[in-house]
Amino acid sequence: MAKQTQPVGNKRVLAVFGHPDDAEQFCGGTLALLAKEGFKVTILALTSGECGSQQLPAEEIVAIRAKEAEEAAKKIGAKYRCLGIRDGCVSYNLGTAQKIVAVIREIDPLIILTHPTADYMTDHAHAGQLVLWAVPESRHSNFPAPIKAPALEAQPFVYHTDPQGLIGPDGQIVRVNTIVNISSVIEQKLEAFSAHESQMSFLEKKGKGAVEKTRRWAIIRGQQVRIEYGEGLCQQLLEEYPRRNILAEILGEKVFTL
């Protein structure tokens, strides 16, 4: 299919992640910066986050997390939505790809941010893979999806975030091709991430110190380009994906293309 240039003036961003707190943790800074540039930012969590508690029944923790996620999204100028798949059960299957195509066609985003295709949690890895399934199909009018919105005319720009801990399957810090300087919004990002209150106590109990750990990742990515805090992203550059680093065009000197 011929590449179509994105029309000027598309100011919509979609963040597709596995769990309700992932978007803030992995790219909350970038999303906050885009919101400040006037972008309409939508966070789509694939799962409702049932596994975020060992004590509460599923329905209770889901209700708590939905509220927290809405508040957290607000703090970075985003709107929160959820596909409602059971936590831990994101499969690489047609039905889920179709649901994601429907959301992509409805929103018609300029940019999609998602997980990398390899991460320690299958929900994350499958989310990254499902986005790569859904993006080209969102442009094919004969690919069936549960929505009346027409197929997209232009291919969105796709960026994968860092995996958990920045670590790939070989135990090394993964390579990225883009680092966003989030120093001006680091506290906003961490405050938004902390708004997932139920998860803070849950993750702290597991001895992970979630907020400080997230700050540490930002320091490591920042050091790579000699800034205080950075978010690592890997722009998807497979054939048919647009090659311009659109984030650099929007955010200027805040973006380092490696």
Ligand SMILES: [Zn+2]
């Ligand atoms: Zn997650």
